[in-house]
Amino acid sequence: MHDALPSASRDLDLDGDTLREECGVFGIFGHPDAAAITALGLHALQHRGQEAAGIVTFDGARFHAERKLGLVGDSFSSREVIERLTGANAIGHVRYSTTGETVMRNVQPLFAELDAGGFAVAHNGNLTNGLTLRRELIREGAICQSTTDTEVILHLLARSRKPRIVERFLDAIRALEGAFALVCLSNKKLIGARDPYGIRPLVIGELDGRYILASETCALDIIGARFVRDVENGEVVVITEGGIESLRPFPAVPERPCVFEYIYFARPDSIVNGKSVYEARKNLGAQLAAESPAEVDVVVPVPDSGVPAAIGYAQAACVPFEMGIIRNHYVGRTFIQPTQSVRELGVRMKHSANRGVIAGKRIVLIDDSLVRGTTSVKIVRMMREAGAKEVHFRIASPPIKHPDFYGIDTPEREKLLAATHDLEAMRAYIGADSLAFLSIDGLYRALGFAGRNAERPQFTDHCFTGEYPTGLTDLGIETPKRLSILAEAD
Amino acid sequence: MHDALPSASRDLDLDGDTLREECGVFGIFGHPDAAAITALGLHALQHRGQEAAGIVTFDGARFHAERKLGLVGDSFSSREVIERLTGANAIGHVRYSTTGETVMRNVQPLFAELDAGGFAVAHNGNLTNGLTLRRELIREGAICQSTTDTEVILHLLARSRKPRIVERFLDAIRALEGAFALVCLSNKKLIGARDPYGIRPLVIGELDGRYILASETCALDIIGARFVRDVENGEVVVITEGGIESLRPFPAVPERPCVFEYIYFARPDSIVNGKSVYEARKNLGAQLAAESPAEVDVVVPVPDSGVPAAIGYAQAACVPFEMGIIRNHYVGRTFIQPTQSVRELGVRMKHSANRGVIAGKRIVLIDDSLVRGTTSVKIVRMMREAGAKEVHFRIASPPIKHPDFYGIDTPEREKLLAATHDLEAMRAYIGADSLAFLSIDGLYRALGFAGRNAERPQFTDHCFTGEYPTGLTDLGIETPKRLSILAEAD
Amino acid sequence: MHDALPSASRDLDLDGDTLREECGVFGIFGHPDAAAITALGLHALQHRGQEAAGIVTFDGARFHAERKLGLVGDSFSSREVIERLTGANAIGHVRYSTTGETVMRNVQPLFAELDAGGFAVAHNGNLTNGLTLRRELIREGAICQSTTDTEVILHLLARSRKPRIVERFLDAIRALEGAFALVCLSNKKLIGARDPYGIRPLVIGELDGRYILASETCALDIIGARFVRDVENGEVVVITEGGIESLRPFPAVPERPCVFEYIYFARPDSIVNGKSVYEARKNLGAQLAAESPAEVDVVVPVPDSGVPAAIGYAQAACVPFEMGIIRNHYVGRTFIQPTQSVRELGVRMKHSANRGVIAGKRIVLIDDSLVRGTTSVKIVRMMREAGAKEVHFRIASPPIKHPDFYGIDTPEREKLLAATHDLEAMRAYIGADSLAFLSIDGLYRALGFAGRNAERPQFTDHCFTGEYPTGLTDLGIETPKRLSILAEAD
Amino acid sequence: MHDALPSASRDLDLDGDTLREECGVFGIFGHPDAAAITALGLHALQHRGQEAAGIVTFDGARFHAERKLGLVGDSFSSREVIERLTGANAIGHVRYSTTGETVMRNVQPLFAELDAGGFAVAHNGNLTNGLTLRRELIREGAICQSTTDTEVILHLLARSRKPRIVERFLDAIRALEGAFALVCLSNKKLIGARDPYGIRPLVIGELDGRYILASETCALDIIGARFVRDVENGEVVVITEGGIESLRPFPAVPERPCVFEYIYFARPDSIVNGKSVYEARKNLGAQLAAESPAEVDVVVPVPDSGVPAAIGYAQAACVPFEMGIIRNHYVGRTFIQPTQSVRELGVRMKHSANRGVIAGKRIVLIDDSLVRGTTSVKIVRMMREAGAKEVHFRIASPPIKHPDFYGIDTPEREKLLAATHDLEAMRAYIGADSLAFLSIDGLYRALGFAGRNAERPQFTDHCFTGEYPTGLTDLGIETPKRLSILAEAD
Secondary structure, eight states: OOSSOOOOOHHHSSSOOOOOEEEEEEEEOOOTTTHHHHHHHHHHTTOOOOOOEEEEEEEEEEEEEEEOOOOOOHSSSSSHHHHOOOSSSSEEEEOOSSSOOOSGGOOEEEEEETTTEHHHHHHHHSSSHHHHHHHHHTTTTTTOOOOTTTTHHHHHHHHOOOSHHHHHHHHEEEEEEHEEEEEEEEEOOEEEEEETTTSOOOOOEEEETTTEEEEOOOOHHTTOOOOEEEEOOTOOOETTTTTEEEEOOOOOOOOOBBHHHIIIIIIITTTEEEEEHHHHHHHHHHHHHSSEEEEEEEEEEOTTTTTTHHHHHHHTOOOOOOOEEEEGGGGTTOOOOOOHHHTTTTGGGTTEEEEHHHHEEEEEEEEEESSSSSHHHHHHHHHHHHTTTEEEEEEESOOOOOOOOSSSEEOOGOHHHHHHHOHHHHHHTTTTSEEEEEOHHHHHHHTTTHHHHHHHSSSSSSSHHOOOOSGGGGGGGOOOOOOOOOOOOO | OOOOSSSSSHHSSSSSSSBBBBEEEEEEOOOOOOHHHHHHHHHHHHOOSSEEEEEEEEOSSSSEEEEEOOOHOOOOSHHHHHHHHHSSSSEEEEEEOOOOOSSGOSSSSSEEEEEEEEEEEEEEEESSSHHHHHHHHHHOOOOSOOOSSTTHHHHHHHHHHSSSHHHHHHHHHOOOOOEEEEEEEEOOOOOEOOTTOSSOEEEEEEEEHHHHHHHHHHHHTTTTOEEEOOOOOOOOEEETTTTEEEEEOOOOOOOOOOHHHHIIOOTOOEEETTHHHHEEEHHHHHHHHHHHHOSSEEEEEEETHHHHHHHHHHHHTTTOOOOEEEEOOGGGOOOSSSSHHHHTTHHHHHHEEEHHHHOOOOEEEEOOOOOOOOHHHHHHHHHTTTSSSSSEEEESSOOOOOOOSBBOOOOOOOOOOHHOOEEEEEEHHTTTEEEEOHHHHHHHHTTTTSSSSSSSSSBBBBHHHHSSSSSSGGSSSSSOOOOOOOOOOO | OOOSSSSSHHHHHSSSSSBBEEEEEEEESTTTTTTHHHHHHHHHTTTGSSSEEEEEEEEEEEEEEEEEEOOOOHEEEEEEHHHHOOEEEEEEEEEEOOSSSSSSSGOEEEEEEEEEEEEEEEEEEEEEEEEHHHHHHHHHHHHOOOOOTTTHHHHHHHOOSSHHHHHHHHHHHHHHEEEEEEEEEESSEEEEEOOOOSSSSSEEEEEEEEEESSSSTTTTTTTTTTEEEETTTOOEEEETEEEEEOOOOOOOOOOOBTTHHIIIIIOTEEEEETTEEEHHHHHHHHHHHHHOOOOOOOEEEEEEEEEHHHHHHHHTTTTOOOOOOOOOOOTTOOOOSHHHHTTGGGGGGEEEOOHHTTTOOOEEEESSSSSHHHHHHHHHHHHHTOOSSEEEEESSSSSOOSSSSSSBBOOOOGGGGHHOHHHHHHHHHHOOSSSEEOOOOHHHHHHHHHHHHHSSSSSOOHHOOOOOOOOOOGGSSSOOOOOSOOOOOH | OOOSSSOHHHHHHEEEEEEEEEEEEEEESSHHHHHHHHHHHHHHHHGGGOSSSEEEOOOOEEEEEEEEEOOHHHHHOOOHHHHHSSSSSEEEEOOOSSOOOHHHHOOOSSSEEEEEEEEEEEEEEEEHHHHHHHHHHHHHTOOOOOSTTHHHHHHHHHHOOOSSSHHHHHHHHHHHOOOEEEEEEEOEEEEEEOOOOSSSSSEEEEETTEEHHHHHHHTHHHTEEEEEEEOOOOOOEEEEEEEEEEEOOSSSOOOOOOTTOOOIISSSTTTTTTEEEHHHHHHHHHHHHHSSOOSSSEEEEOTTTTTHHHHHHHHHHHHOOOOOOOOOOGTTTTTOSSHHHHHHHHHGGGEOOHHHHHHTOOEEESOOOOOOSHHHHHHHHHHHHTOOOEEEEEEESSSOOSSSOSSSSOOOGGGGGGHHHOOOHHHHHHTHHHHHHHHHHHHHHHHHHHSOOSSSSBOHHHHHOOOOOOOOOOOOOOOOOOOOOOOOOO
């Protein structure tokens, strides 16, 4: 279910000119500092979602929850908050809000008090039949309290007639279509699950003999935990005091992880499906240098996400790498420009030209991807105003022509620059002296393959190719009138 | 379901020495200022619940909600809040929290998005089979988001197989046992309902041709609305654009409204079931003067609730009425004493002796009822310290010996002074020179009857007599372990 | 200095139709619970000012301050706040804001770090040469941080060349003109002072051997302290560990306390200058009954301030006293009506008719004073709508024709109804069947004198007579342009 | 005046292991969007102070102020705040709090209402006779409301007997000793001033014909303003509607700007005293590579401040530059670790190892400076845990052996690692395989000089050399007992 409703998050993005991951998930079982460790893990996953964060713990008798809008470091840094979250088992979530407005009732983990005890769920991904399932459930008398697709998982679980919680969970996820990396907590178990294609990532770690689940390995590193292995595509892992058990509730299919984790989403120091993200990005840059060289004096990254590809490009091209654009990290994603006339100053809130490096030089700008192009326009203009002699633009991924339905917040198709412009038109729009994208086979080569396997693509790459690995059941369904109540001042 | 969990409200009551109503309800259909009028109506009903307030509106397409802890005047006085609550139909609620901790998720009106559209419910009263119903619903797969008994009404409605919303509502309320005055809002209807005995009050009003439902007539007076009639016991009224329709889903039984509305809860300027509350209280005082005269110089009310009975007593006894105790209204119910040594100052936070009226006099104190007696002890002591020569105490209702299960927050039985002490022991405990209560027949006489009809009591008077009009299904059921998550900082 | 700037407080008063005292002060020396006791004392004085409250303590090494907008019970009820206010010596203040906008920087007590140590001051009253002094001080290089007249006292103290703090304080107050009851705290002393005429009240109390200063005796009663005596007009009392010392820095003049303390401001249970306020008000009512009887069925007070006078009137006139108007105390002074159409509902937010008492009756309404008359208009109309046959209005004080400059917030002269209308015009405006005020000699008689001593009036009664006891130096001075910065989000 | 009081800011720094600038200043004269532009300028200067920010405007009649704790982007991004700051003239300030606790009353700009009108001042730097001046002023009757040294400037101004505001300002600053870059606003003028040595920077810009003052050129770039020139050392510039006037109130001395602006404080894209900061840092790295080469496989910066020097080092040494440490920017400076056991995880909150780049490699880490060394210890350990074969450490500045008194927040001398350890002891403490610092002459060479001029050092470099350019009058003076009151909830 891709939700087209306007959300607060879009206001925060000055131009709507980035892709955004919805979520990061984390869980730990049996550790005395479960809540504090979960807060740290979520902090390391903050790049996956900055709108809201939540933690649910279980202390042997009761579940406790804290769910807040804003950054983990702001919401979960105080002693009082962590002390309210008693218990040795915990799961947590950071989020953007593609489905459901960002109001407190949508902040995850979601929780239900079942017959058999409590059950909490944290979800990274997006269901492509969430709306359809929701309608069926409501028709059968379910009362939904959130507007997220995640809640249907709880209702499916509550309605399963199976006696044991794990069986009920398998009943529930078998009904799902789309992308899901789930971390769940029951009275006695920590459960992890990945959809049949393994679209969104999930790894298993270990700290002092206790198991951890996390979206990325960087969430293990922050706490000094050991990386054990990835949860595999289509796998369910059940962690109890007795150890870890692996279940395979789905028919086996080859994995097809989302290629955007390498291009943009995952943190550069993470290892995703066995590959270093930083090395992958450097390779994308090096491949791009081989495919589309430029006669320039300096290689300049669009910070921060373009830095690794730019280093790769510069090393491959033997051209100096320079920080020609300075990023103001204090802006966060929360600065709202005060007046209209000031709004026109635009991208300079976040980026500024490092004039000494740019003036009189031929430069090549390296960015990870191109979405709407609005930021690129401003950056090219800024480079020219800073005295660049030539401004070449290189994108370390192929043109994005199709929307995502698996948990990445893409603009509508008509706002994707590459969906409506050819290469020359894009170059002219951006104002660069030249523009080039990485080829689709170059993408696969940089990631260690001979090229894209057209029969069985090694990655989920629908944004470039339009090939979606799963059904898209909700696609024809009109977005529902929002009958649900709006939450009060959050 | 009487909830024994500690609640914030009890901390706010210095001594736990008052009875408290849980709720007031209000609704209006078809008025352009629906939300603002509902806020005013709730403000007039504030005496029925000060912990939280909520309003839900429907604007023809969407429902909007604002639910807040604190007073109506603080939460619903700003233009922005009222402007968010668009729509011509609205219901509202003020509450205490006998069932369910006071956290945002429990603040009413509660809302569900049903198959057929949204449905909001505001409830005054308490179900005596709420816990039992809740368990059955969870066993069948329902997910409860609040810990109130009111939520079961929504689930019953959602699960009804009937096609039309009113039929589903009737299905739901036929399953209920206990006391309920409900005001509900669907896409097209404003619905009011009173339990078969009419334990809690509910009236119909009219403003500029639009219908209103409210707990008391004082909520009509504040907006200049006309009183139409009481909703009758066991009646359901359905208000639509076409007018008002009356349904009778229960077998007919004689009404038996709660007598405490006259003694303490309702506002003195309200007309409850056709009787002026102020006049009723003056009659209770006059009857008390006839039954238990006192040789005194002045009659002193325990303010504010004892004032009308004291006026009645004074007029009947031909003794001067004087404000011998001054109440500090600024204390509200929110003052928390800062230190232990200060806490011992006790009742003086709220009441102080008006020395000039007391010193050297024989006085009779008039209070509306006696619960634990802790406040009475302090007040008698305060009177003596202020120089009273004699202090007589008269209570304008019979001794309270039994707990309530219909929406009044009574202490456990063993903390009710009259449940464990005889008259002389109570007098000695309080430290008065004499003590007298109104007789049970005197109570009925003051309210216009020849006496209590033992066969068919005209009022619900179980706190005095132990005779409960309904079954008490939940009574034997142990309070559940709270598996449900605690809400975050409210 | 009378400040004509709009202030938040006026918005809070629905009609600007009350008089308001600016302040209450409190201090205690040498008590382990100094801050908590001061909070309680201020709570008892809350009727003297509800906009802001502050406490300053000294712990032997440092001063600590907490100054907050809002009620004492909201700001000073938490353990943490009181625990931050360490030390055995404390002073406190509650305020309205006639001079200076209500922003944090104006909330008292004000504090200065002098050469000799810290000095804090809390002021009840108003200086009539505050603006003049302020200008001189600024001309000499003083930097004012507040916009209150009280700050000039600190600057005068700081600039005195005298070596000892008490001498510097006497230097400072000798320069003042107008009304002041001061409570001050230095490193070693608690100081109280009253202006030469004793316009505003100040009393000395004692608790467990420690001295207390307070605006009214009700602040002693709340903590069980003993009333010692009034600070006399023109007296300075200096409290140290060695006891209490009395100084007389001014030429002796007869006392002339403000008569409005009896009519309206002081709490009914206070003893002001040896007279019970409650008895005084009953006498005003009785005298009014003698001067201006009415042929009526019931006497109805305008609650709450009209209650004692109405009891006095009713007893003198042998007519039943009834609560014909019910006041909603939850409204506090903070309710802001949400929409224009709702605003027209006006006075009903606070008052409502008790129809059963009014309908078909001839009534006399008793109010303490008449300012603009706007509330009276609404109340008379409300009585008629409730069915009153005749509505007579009696005011238990003379007509207010002149503004105050001593700490009472009166409207400008042209908005005082009695300044611009004769009796019949006022009656017609209010819509009453008859209207009468207490005579000026009746006022003095009710307060125990044979009448007003025209040579040497026993009270400050300028609002009725236009005779101001002090110079009014600032009167001709134009209100300054506000160059001072506005405080940030309060 | 170096203030040894604990401040909130130190808690926010995990290890106290950075140097921190106190402040950034900004001003604009005659622009319709003065407040919004000032907010943007302060946002660009946010790296100079993150604890608090303030803006004062003048609208021709009144001054307006907003002063807030926290980031500019959080405090000054809303329309309402900017709209309250009316007027075409504005000054602003961002700050740390070396002098004075961080409470609202210390947040700049400070303001005084003088005889002649209002005057606001924003100060970057630190006075070395501030405490001495403060004592004299208090002795003469001044009342200080803040605990900052900046307030003495206002008092000196207020007490000057000169008739015109500029003359009074010159009187005031002639009394100062230490470092100051001031931006001030009077009714008619925007004034900038730099101390005789020009220790802290200040530049003049121009936007649409209106003059701007700012700490760094990056604050001009963000709004597209043109750089005009630096305010010179010892210069006062007075901006009015008539243009800009330059005054020279001090005896001429050669400039001696603080060398730390190049090493660490200024933003890399700023031009300070005519030199590009980014180029200067690259030169420091290149000079370091020449002086202290290392046999390594990769050059790794300690991000973010070590990045330019590392690029310079890598280019000079012809060794690949790699992002071997990933910085989590979300942590900001506000994350407080929740529990003790979690606290031991330390530096990983902010930095994590990029394992793929480190494992099996010989690396050289480049940092800008070494203060306490605690972060370096953790980073070296982190590199070893990530598999580095050798870890060499190079510091792109000389050893810091002396505290600063001019507005940089240095730890006490005994906590400066280089003040108490020789090179080998430092290496051993940090755990690196080798350690080297840039030489003092290398520092000057990298900045364009043949070496340090020992007679007349071209920079203020006391932290390395112990040579302070100004007197240090306050040095012997004991820090005062804090008699001043603590502010309430900020």
